[in-house]
Amino acid sequence: MTTRWQEIANALRDRIEDGTYPAGSKIPAIPELMRDYDVARETVRQAVTRLANEGLVTPLRGVGTVVRDTTPVQLGYTASAPARTWDVQTGEEKTSDRVIEAGWETADEDILARLQLPKGSQVVHRVRHMTRGQQIAQVVDQWIPDHVATAIANTTGDDLADANHQQSTDLYSQMTAAGHPPAWDEETIRSRMPDPDEVAVLELPVGVPVQITYRVTSNDKDQPLETATFVAASDRMSQTFRVPLHYGKGE
Amino acid sequence: MTTRWQEIANALRDRIEDGTYPAGSKIPAIPELMRDYDVARETVRQAVTRLANEGLVTPLRGVGTVVRDTTPVQLGYTASAPARTWDVQTGEEKTSDRVIEAGWETADEDILARLQLPKGSQVVHRVRHMTRGQQIAQVVDQWIPDHVATAIANTTGDDLADANHQQSTDLYSQMTAAGHPPAWDEETIRSRMPDPDEVAVLELPVGVPVQITYRVTSNDKDQPLETATFVAASDRMSQTFRVPLHYGKGE
DNA sequence: GAGTGGTCTAGACCACCAA
DNA sequence: TGGTGGTCTAGACCACTCT
Numbered sequence: 001m002t003t004r005w006q007e008i009a010n011a012l013r014d015r016i017e018d019g020t021y022p023a024g025s026k027i028p029a030i031p032e033l034m035r036d037y038d039v040a041r042e043t044v045r046q047a048v049t050r051l052a053n054e055g056l057v058t059p060l061r062g063v064g065t066v067v068r069d070t071t072p073v074q075l076g077y078t079a080s081a082p083a084r085t086w087d088v089q090t091g092e093e094k095t096s097d098r099v100i101e102a103g104w105e106t107a108d109e110d111i112l113a114r115l116q117l118p119k120g121s122q123v124v125h126r127v128r129h130m131t132r133g134q135q136i137a138q139v140v141d142q143w144i145p146d147h148v149a150t151a152i153a154n155t156t157g158d159d160l161a162d163a164n165h166q167q168s169t170d171l172y173s174q175m176t177a178a179g180h181p182p183a184w185d186e187e188t189i190r191s192r193m194p195d196p197d198e199v200a201v202l203e204l205p206v207g208v209p210v211q212i213t214y215r216v217t218s219n220d221k222d223q224p225l226e227t228a229t230f231v232a233a234s235d236r237m238s239q240t241f242r243v244p245l246h247y248g249k250g251e
Numbered sequence: 252m253t254t255r256w257q258e259i260a261n262a263l264r265d266r267i268e269d270g271t272y273p274a275g276s277k278i279p280a281i282p283e284l285m286r287d288y289d290v291a292r293e294t295v296r297q298a299v300t301r302l303a304n305e306g307l308v309t310p311l312r313g314v315g316t317v318v319r320d321t322t323p324v325q326l327g328y329t330a331s332a333p334a335r336t337w338d339v340q341t342g343e344e345k346t347s348d349r350v351i352e353a354g355w356e357t358a359d360e361d362i363l364a365r366l367q368l369p370k371g372s373q374v375v376h377r378v379r380h381m382t383r384g385q386q387i388a389q390v391v392d393q394w395i396p397d398h399v400a401t402a403i404a405n406t407t408g409d410d411l412a413d414a415n416h417q418q419s420t421d422l423y424s425q426m427t428a429a430g431h432p433p434a435w436d437e438e439t440i441r442s443r444m445p446d447p448d449e450v451a452v453l454e455l456p457v458g459v460p461v462q463i464t465y466r467v468t469s470n471d472k473d474q475p476l477e478t479a480t481f482v483a484a485s486d487r488m489s490q491t492f493r494v495p496l497h498y499g500k501g502e
Numbered sequence: 503g504a505g506t507g508g509t510c511t512a513g514a515c516c517a518c519c520a521a
Numbered sequence: 522t523g524g525t526g527g528t529c530t531a532g533a534c535c536a537c538t539c540t
Contacts, residue, residue, distance in 0.1 A: 031524085293510095
């Protein structure tokens with residue numbers, strides 16, 4: 001059984017996918033769809049809302065319902081991509097990475113587990129915003145254990161817990177300088193629909209999920225040096241990994 | 252300005268998050284919410300629909316609107332996790348990996364680019380379903396160039412283009428046996444809302460995005476041996492990568 | 503059968519944008 | 522000012538589940 005609003009949604013989706021309504025154009029206005037399909041306003045709205053939740057269109061008050069550009073981000077299949085890249089799609093937009101908040105805090109249970117620290121441990125907590133163009137593409141929560149942050153402060157003079165003290169060099173280099181070179185990290189990726197806070201910060205359109213990355217960075221003795229949680233707008237970010245395999249060499 | 256339905260959605264979300272309505276329980280029925288907030292039926296439905304689209308609840312006809320278990324999948328922060336794992340969350344459920352379709356086809360533009368093949372090249376195309384428990388967790392589309400598939404057929408006798416010919420050994424081992432050992436792969440991950448087909452195949456609840464992985468596997472001369480597109484239900488799958496870093500050793 | 507959610511209507515009012 | 526989408530109502534009927 002397909003309902004009335006599903007019929008309408010399917011018909012509109014077909015026309016979006018076959019190019020009848022190309023990206024940037026508008027689908028017919030609600031009153032027009034009401035006449036076309038001889039249904040009530042709310043029925044049309046149900047259909048349009050569905051398409052919005054699929055990420056296909058963005059309704060704009062006073063303007064119309066415009067078709068979004070959902071071009072797959074999968075451009076740039078160069079075999080030599082770096083381990084972690086921004087999307088190639090939009091080319092030369094300006095990117096930045098700013099520390100918004102920083103300070104000491106008592107780590108909660110989750111962070112303690114990730115960093116393998118005893119209960120009550122102090123850590124440096126930093127919040128970073130990574131932007132591309134005018135929009136925030138990614139929010140990063142980062143935690144660094146006491147002894148690592150202190151070592152960096154003593155060696156390089158950089159106070160990680162001070163948001164105004166902008167570090168020019170990246171954290172991994174600072175760790176290395178402080179005698180804690182990172183050897184590997186482990187990244188776990190999942191995605192889900194955003195909560196209202198995330199919608200606000202990332203300025204997410206309806207129907208765009210967030211991609212979450214949990215990272216733990218460790219040294220060559222498998223001792224955690226840092227952990228971070230990345231929350232990325234999935235229409236602005238993708239991640240690429242290069243994974244070494246071990247075949248044909250005695251395995 | 253917060254609208255009436257947003258108020259209701261926010262109130263319900265708060266109670267879900269603070270544990271008043273724990274996972275598996277039901278939020279109040281629509282008629283009850285109508286009385287509580289003194290609004291019309293559609294207004295309540297709007298609020299509930301929103302929560303469903305956020306992935307927090309699943310309305311069930313004849314039953315009620317139940318709170319979904321959104322426990323983060325981030326369990327198992329063992330520093331020694333394998334490069335690619337199923338979620339640890341649900342423990343010992345049975346998993347399977349079945350070839351649903353297989354055959355030769357002329358590769359389209361996208362696949363040609365990934366495999367660095369000339370126009371008109373023939374490839375083996377396989378569709379696999381990876382299930383956990385009763386549900387399909389992941390759909391895999393896989394393409395293998397002519398010369399690799401032929402080499403495997405000649406060496407091992409396994410016909411990749413035959414869905415009924417179930418291979419017991421995995422593809423990477425078959426490649427290695429056929430003289431094409433894979434050296435590394437590159438995986439690009441993004442996520443988006445599912446289209447209706449994906450909703451049907453993966454039996455996705457409302458509000459659950461799909462996580463897409465594009466993989467290209469290459470040999471030590473950077474020649475592509477295989478490419479695949481994974482479409483995973485993001486509430487059933489997460490991916491973990493272990494990334495080697497290069498600090499403190501002359502860099 | 504009683505209770506749940508799902509669809510749909512006809513009409514109203516509001517917020518927003520562009521000419 | 523006229524057209525766009527967004528919210529809300531009061532009521533109806535339907536599909537489904539459980540007892």
